[in-house]
Amino acid sequence: MQHFLDTAIEAARAAEVIIRRYYLGEFDVEHKADASPVTVADVECERAIKQVLSSAFPDHGFYGEELGRESADAEFVWLIDPIDGTKSFVRGYPFFSTQIALLHNTGATRELIVGVSNAPMFDGGQMACAAKGLGARLNGEPIATATTERLDKASLSLGNIASLGASPAWPSIGELVGRVHRIRGYGDFYHYHLLASGRIDAIVESDLNILDIAALTVILREAGGDITELGGAAIDLDTRTVLATNGRLRGLIEPFVANWDETRDAPRG
Structure with missing residues (x-):
């Protein structure tokens, strides 16, 4: 290896x-x-x-x-x-x-x-x-990822979100924004580096492709975090969306993206 x-x-x-x-x-x-x-x-x-x-x-x-x-x-x-x-x-x-x-x-x-x-x-x-x-x-x-376990202490970064913004999940994303401690939009490689090194706590993103996040997936997992598609499916070659966390916040954030329309074709990042 x-x-x-x-x-x-x-x-x-x-x-x-x-x-x-x-x-x-x-x-x-x-x-x-x-x-x-x-x-x-x-x-x-x-x-x-x-x-x-x-x-x-x-x-x-x-x-x-x-x-x-x-x-x-x-x-x-x-x-x-x-x-x-x-x-x-x-x-x-x-x-x-x-x-x-x-x-x-x-x-x-x-x-x-x-x-x-x-x-x-x-x-x-x-x-x-x-x-x-x-x-x-x-x-x-x-x-390593941060040990944050509460939404009101968490920093969340939103990346490319055009398709997410047009989806049924958008109102609940607004609710999530009001629940977390801090909202940012770092984007591209940078917020994954921040998440893996413990400086933010979660990422929600649509409108990407596997080449954008394949390497970052390995880095985040090895740092103690987790990463899936918004609907919870495993990262794969046809991935277009991401929910990534420090490994502790997934259960708290998943309900806010539950209405993501997985049949919607997100454009390439």
Whole structure:
């Protein structure tokens, strides 16, 4: 497991070199079918990540944000979002990260077992990483979720919530906002780093995809937290929503998202 993690970190650092070269520079921006931006940096980063990983693990498959799927039915598949937060990258502010996760596919089950989330331009650089059974770290230091057990003491972050806001659950989300101690909207990688390191207590989010949160799922679980879809289903390749907590608040928050309409198609994050 450690070898998988070490190689994922090496791949993230390879992408970081490319990110630093392009950040705040001039580059062309194209738009995909869903109107989300993509740059030459996104593509170069994903190629660099794949090069590192495929050299170490030639039998592994890939599911990448920019380059698509390759041997996606392999026992081990790497999930890659080279620049999660391209809009931030393009506009020159540091709320973006490289997300790399490893999925173990046994045929009967799929399990995320390694996660690296690297935000090289944020606050001097912030890397969170974890592997199953090895705990979670932030910039090399062990991290754990907070011990908060009461809603009136909890800090809640709302991420992308467009679909949630249009759902039957929205009135109860408003009630939840009035019950917690503090409400924030950190978004992207950052509120997951905060949750895993004990600085906020829960996250509610819609309008994302698995590549946005696969690595963060491993990191949060290894830090002592829990994460599912809003309806309680396990995180999987078709995940579009998240309820994540410090591992102590789930039972208190779940009733407020119980009316989430799981038949609604949330757009990609």
